[in-house]
Amino acid sequence: MGDRRFEHPYEAIRDASNRNEAIRGLPDEEAVGALAAAALAGDRYTANVLATEVANRLRRTGAIVETALEGLVAVDEAGNTLYLNPAAEDALGWSLSDLAGSAFHDAIHPDGERSGSCPLDTALTGGQVLRVEDDVFLRGDGHRFPVTYTAAPILREGEAVGAVLVFRDITARKAAEAALEESRRFLQGTLDGLSAQIAILESDGTILAVNEAWRRFAEENGSTGNDSVGTNYLGVCDGASGAFTEEAPTAAAGIRAVLEGRQDHFYLEYPCHGPTEQRWFILRATRFPGDGPPRCVVAHENITARRLAEDALKATLEELRSVTDR
Secondary structure, three states: OOOOOOOOHHHHHHHOOOHHHHHHOOOHHHHHHHHHHHHHOOOHHHHHHHHHHHHHHHHHOOOOOOOOOOEEEEEEOOOEEEEEOHHHHHHHOOOHHHHEOOEHHHHHOOOOOOOOOOHHHHHHHHOOOEEEEEEEEEOOOOOEEEEEEEEEEEEEOOEEEEEEEEEEEOHHHHHHHHHHHHHHHHHHHHHHOOOOEEEEEOOOOEEEEEOHHHHHHHHHOOOOOOOOOOOEHHHHHHOOOOOOOOOHHHHHHHHHHHHOOOOOEEEEEEEOOOOOOOOEEEEEEEEOOOOOOOOEEEEEEEOHHHHHHHHHHHHHHHHHHHHHOO
16 A cells, blocks of 8 residues: 555545454544445445444443344434444334434434433433433334444544444344233232132242232231242241241141152141131142242142031031930
């Protein structure tokens, strides 16, 4: 190349025998300027090489963390569109020629949406790197889609001379999250529809979920929170003391046997009398089937009516026996 001078670093990169090497020697602001010039010149190959280099530099500094598969947009200091990579064009439904020279913010957030608080504007005016986990962009066809993105300024002597925005369409992730949430609601609704007091335990005995009957029984019986989600139920059983806690060690041992896979089921009948009534319950622990993490369902069901009926029947039989023995 000798002593040849170029009016803009883009020309030097375009004509270099090794474009990647030429790009690596550019300061950040010149790299963005060259990216803009390449985009305006219609040189998509050089623009894509420059865009990859700019994104890699921002990744190395921690400014952006997304992969090269996401949409990348470059704007000038006024927020006008300089460059869209192919992924951005596909996601937005616009080509670079549609948006070049126009305010990118107005395209993705029309009618003043998020005006004054858009992270892209903040990156330009405040020189700050901002990450947004949940936003909505507008496509060229009028449809909106959820995104996560990072807006990072390109600085020269402390002043923003442009910005790069890297975004990801999270439509699929949102759909998966919605399906998971619906599954959780269905599970919770199913549990709440059962009369037994039910808790789901993690492998170490930690309570993962409880149903409405469990919560209601705890509230009605002066719970101190030691049987709520996040509590280790086995620890509660191990530390139980006072009246009607004689079966607690047996219950803990049986639940551990289920969680450890030594048995599939465990059940125990036990008294749990209140201050004004006698009550009996049956505890059932059932291991989750399959190859997932060891978990089990613990259900406490009130069997007082059955026990009282059995006791009444036993008393009647004793009375009949005493009559016949006279």
